[in-house]
Amino acid sequence: MDFIKKMAGQEYVGFSNATFQSEKETGDRNFAIGYYLKEKKCFPRGAEMIDALDFYFQLCSIEVTCESGSVMAATLAHGGICPITGERVLSAEAVRNTLSLMHSCGMYDFSGQMAFHVSQTVLYSSYIVVIQ
Numbered sequence: 001m002d003f004i005k006k007m008a009g010q011e012y013v014g015f016s017n018a019t020f021q022s023e024k025e026t027g028d029r030n031f032a033i034g035y036y037l038k039e040k041k042c043f044p045r046g047a048e049m050i051d052a053l054d055f056y057f058q059l060c061s062i063e064v065t066c067e068s069g070s071v072m073a074a075t076l077a078h079g080g081i082c083p084i085t086g087e088r089v090l091s092a093e094a095v096r097n098t099l100s101l102m103h104s105c106g107m108y109d110f111s112g113q114m115a116f117h118v119s120q121t122v123l124y125s126s127y128i129v130v131i132q
Contacts, residue, residue, distance in 0.1 A: 008068035
């Protein structure tokens with residue numbers, strides 16, 4: 001959480017235990033994808049698929065406000081430097097990789113259409129936060 005708070009310039013960042021439990025209980029598709037990736041040996045040596053899913057569900061349960069979310073987006077837009085604190089939070093390589101992932105899979109099932117028709121890097125969550 002400290003890292004995410006740094007990205008948000010120490011603005012509000014919270015965690016929803018209810019969302020975390022719900023994600024774990026209803027994440028059948030995520031478990032299916034995880035087992036498929038495990039079968040194909042896509043996880044690094046020593047990594048546990050269940051631990052990776054648990055971490056993913058934790059990330060899905062992070063709460064932000066419009067203000068803190070906008071600072072996080074601005075941190076990405078400023079090459080990893082938080083505009084509020086001036087602190088380098090992400091390396092240039094991490095920013096590039098993050099934006100590439102957002103461009104290719106940030107809109108879930110509609111990522112390809114969004115990339116083709118709009119050609120902008122976008123990310124949304126299940127709670128309709130869109131970072132563009």
